[in-house]
Amino acid sequence: MGQEMNKERVVVAMSGGVDSSLTAALLLDQGYDVVGITMRLSDENRDIAPDGRSCCSLSSVDDARHVADVLGVPHYVMDFTKSFEHAVIDYFFDEYLRGRTPNPCIACNRYIKFEGLLKKARELGASYIATGHYACIDRSEEDVYRLRKGLDLEKDQSYVLYHLNQKTLPHVLFPLGGFSKSETRRMAETYHLPVAHKAESQEICFVPRDDYKAYLLEKRPECARPGEIVDRTGNVLGMHEGVAFYTIGQRRGLGIAAPQPLYVTALDAVKNQVVVGGADEVHAREFIASDLTWTMWNGLDQERSVQAKIRYGKREAAARIIPCGPESIRVCFAEPQRAVTPGQSVVFYERDVVLGGGIIDEVID
Template identity: 40%
Template structure:
């Protein structure tokens, strides 16, 4: 079948393209040019396309498949970079990879793939798509260390039906690299990408400061009662639960408890008081039928953590999910909250600010 493969130039998506081509599919490679690489590394005259784009082209040439570079700079700027800065300005901690998957990757590439007569879109994500009784299900990757299902929670069911994740069953990254070697791909030993792709320097607050200056302005560090304890160098440098960079004298035990964008304040509190008993979640995408009553599940409140047992309730009318973990958790507004039933992703959304009452598992849903 004709398959569009989103090729980043890294080893994972290169192996995907190679495996599918080897299986005899009619593979088309597409690489998104998302930002001006020359500008991002602040090197005058550097090409807008980074090394990754050249690597993707080389891999496609090696595999003998057609390959196209898609200019998505303005789309990415609006949908991902703009949202990233806005999120910090709202006192949140954004996850741009989710926004990128949601918009530029799955929304746009699925549309392009269909326009080109493709029957599927394949990516190098570590996740599994399994045909279930009620249609395709999104599941965690076989390798828990690489699992990226958390970043895919915003993929719609229609997009999931069209998507393929050939690396989901790989036992580990080493196996993927071995496949790359076997396929003769020059990127086999390429290091994994780090951090946020559009800020290769890692100094993301410079970018936020340029787009949303207010998020970089200094302000007060206060305790929950409003006592001023010090000053911060811009809210965008902080996330809930953070202990570093507060610069408080004798800061022992104090951590960021909340960000107050209206007053440009960073609120701190003793570490033990940061975890919350219940988390409000909005912009929810369901990859299963949400139960009408409170239900048990596991949840991740950030990318790098093990799913933990929770009780959740879905208010279909208000389109709001409330998740009550068995043990209090640190939750940062803007991050994703993803619900799992074992390996299966049930759905997920973005953590909203504010505190909510815990769900009583015995009570019926509103």
């Protein structure tokens, strides 16, 4: 009995997928007192995803509960719908209406899955929270916690975790960081987990049928405000259906006949204009980023050479980051980058260590 009392408690965010299920199984094997929590985030997509590919679907809750039963650990469903609506869904709409492209998965990780869940975990007497993200955490000789890329670089998810810092990193576990996806599938079979071969979840869990345009039209009909499509000198080339329906770098669906391919290069919500240009105009070398967070520091106090990544799935590229105020920095790439998109996150690395990141605010022409 004494040994049981000495176990450290960990709350595992169980979405009903193979990664979070294996996370719970591994931690249980390592001697932790595991408590599974499924976060109820939104009702938008709960009954439209019968295959369970949405983490908000009813079948995913049932899958998580089933896995917890197999492992013999307690499982709870907790309601985070109000905080999710404010921090993720409202933000999602607001950014599109501002002519920016949001990243709801990063907002969810930052404010719900870590900040919100960590608070709940402490109420349950847990020392840690754990998720199935493919990333690693270690501790330097200087006693500094570091967020690092996952071993499988194709699956690495450190980009969406750049908000973690010295207050949160000591209380977070990523058991899958040292494995590949194929290895986790095999291990899930070994543990006889009923979700071992379940398909990956969709990217935006709360958008029905993954159709963000239809969702915007339903929830924010004011976004369907037609306007002009112009070139960078202001010549009108056509008409658009609403700035929110376009993204930087987009080529198809512009409805413009031109001698050369045209791409969306900027979105101006104030003027209600979509700006287009040639292939060379969709590249940029510099931009301003704000809403900064740093994994190991309180702030950036001098210019620094880094590797920077401007979207999930894109490789990092050499850049310099330069403080230009207490809450913003200038990011200067060595080579022009395609489709630098306001609203998206930029994340900074030094080799495989995440230094921090921020939100792209303004592209410098």
